Amino acid sequence: MSDPHDSLAGGAPLAFPAPLAPYAARAEATRGRLHPEPESATRTSFQRDRDRVIHAVAFRRLKHKTQVFIYHEGDYFRTRLTHTLEAAQISRSIARTLRLDEDLAECVALAHDLGHPPFGHVGEDALQEAMAPHGGFDHNAHSLRLLTKLERRHAAFEGLNLTWEALEGVVKHSEALIGADPSTYPEAIAEYAEKQDLLLDRRGSVESQVAAIADDIAYNNHDVDDGLRAGLFSFEEAREQPLVGGALKAVEARYPDAPRDVVIAEAVSELIGRLIDDVVGETRRRLADASPESADEARRVGRPLVAFSPETEEKLASLRRFLHKNMYRHYKVNRARAQALRIVGDLFGQFFADPGTLPTHWREAAACAEAADASGAGPEAGRARVVCDYIAGMTDRYAIREHERLFSAMPVL
Numbered sequence: 001m002s003d004p005h006d007s008l009a010g011g012a013p014l015a016f017p018a019p020l021a022p023y024a025a026r027a028e029a030t031r032g033r034l035h036p037e038p039e040s041a042t043r044t045s046f047q048r049d050r051d052r053v054i055h056a057v058a059f060r061r062l063k064h065k066t067q068v069f070i071y072h073e074g075d076y077f078r079t080r081l082t083h084t085l086e087a088a089q090i091s092r093s094i095a096r097t098l099r100l101d102e103d104l105a106e107c108v109a110l111a112h113d114l115g116h117p118p119f120g121h122v123g124e125d126a127l128q129e130a131m132a133p134h135g136g137f138d139h140n141a142h143s144l145r146l147l148t149k150l151e152r153r154h155a156a157f158e159g160l161n162l163t164w165e166a167l168e169g170v171v172k173h174s175e176a177l178i179g180a181d182p183s184t185y186p187e188a189i190a191e192y193a194e195k196q197d198l199l200l201d202r203r204g205s206v207e208s209q210v211a212a213i214a215d216d217i218a219y220n221n222h223d224v225d226d227g228l229r230a231g232l233f234s235f236e237e238a239r240e241q242p243l244v245g246g247a248l249k250a251v252e253a254r255y256p257d258a259p260r261d262v263v264i265a266e267a268v269s270e271l272i273g274r275l276i277d278d279v280v281g282e283t284r285r286r287l288a289d290a291s292p293e294s295a296d297e298a299r300r301v302g303r304p305l306v307a308f309s310p311e312t313e314e315k316l317a318s319l320r321r322f323l324h325k326n327m328y329r330h331y332k333v334n335r336a337r338a339q340a341l342r343i344v345g346d347l348f349g350q351f352f353a354d355p356g357t358l359p360t361h362w363r364e365a366a367a368c369a370e371a372a373d374a375s376g377a378g379p380e381a382g383r384a385r386v387v388c389d390y391i392a393g394m395t396d397r398y399a400i401r402e403h404e405r406l407f408s409a410m411p412v413l
Helices: 045-054 057-064 080-097 102-111 120-134 139-150 164-171 187-193 206-230 235-239 242-254 260-290 295-300 310-328 331-353 360-372 379-392 396-407
Strands: none
Touching: 045 102, 045 164, 057 080, 057 396, 080 102, 080 206, 080 260, 102 164, 102 206, 120 331, 120 379, 139 164, 139 187, 139 379, 164 206, 206 235, 206 260, 206 310, 235 242, 242 260, 242 310, 260 310, 331 379, 331 396, 360 379
16 A cells, blocks of 8 residues: 555645645745845755754754653653654645645744743643743743744844744744734734734735644644553544544554554554545635635635645544543543643742752843843843743753752752
8 A cells, every 4th residue: 555645635646846836935035034144055045944943952852842741751652853743744745735835834843842841731831820920921932932032043143033934834823823912912922023023913824824734633643643552542442533443444454463553553644644635635625715826815815724624623623522531631641740730830939939040041141131121020020031931941851850959858969
């Protein structure tokens, strides 16, 4: 059997490279960078963006940041890095088929999770609670903060100085932001919007929509994979789900003697292929209906152009409910969640109350933030944001080690 990733929308294999569609973003027509730079002689603007993300410190740290499990539960399960690479691969496949700019779609997918703190969504919950009086915490907004301020790899400017299109894609990864009241924007997004208008009243480029749905495909499938391998739910329970059950039954019919670990891998591949086919088919229908003649026209369409079919979306909603009940709230995961909440909460409380316990660079940054007090929210808000930046950048194992250093009964140097 051929790889289902290669059978898109039931059609014949595409000949590549294909010319870009009218609605695709074009690197040669980019809206540019906040800080103008000479163009590269060997890469397009979007290729350069992608490479800058890959070389970022925050990208490397994704290797030791987890999705659902904390790192010492086992080294087989997905991390933020493996999830990001899977999402980028799916994003590129869909973009190529739809004749979009693959590099931009890949870049947005590679950057979409940079702002996640340690311990997955549990770490985000802990920082949201700690930062509630000080401007809040949102991982999507923190991704923008990393890309435009915290990453320091260039002498001429803060951040990575990505193109407008790349930053737009990262910011608009969350549908909730699009068209929202500006007074509700997360702090980092509101602050950056004063420097560069990212057209937050419109949807993102088709490439950014592809990256967002590729993220959805990746995490649903790898959570099924990890959940089955970890024994958080059984094959029998998974077979009752329309999407997963259909893939499992198809694989078991083709390979009745295959071991279970191979059946899982084949079923996940089968399901990813089916979901890609569904997205490509539905997106082509929506593009044909809207007929956008440029990337800007695509942004003005009143509904998402990249989407699952209604039938598949209904089945995915059922799968999400199943995973929430049987995986995300499994007692083993709840125990890890309790540990992670305590670690992040303790660290924030300690560093906020006593900035002198921060490493030198961060202690100096906290002092500068308090002195500047640019937000008008008081010096505590500046200190809290620096503490939040420090903790959000930690890997799982580094956060655990910092907690041991500060709260262990025995000194840990």
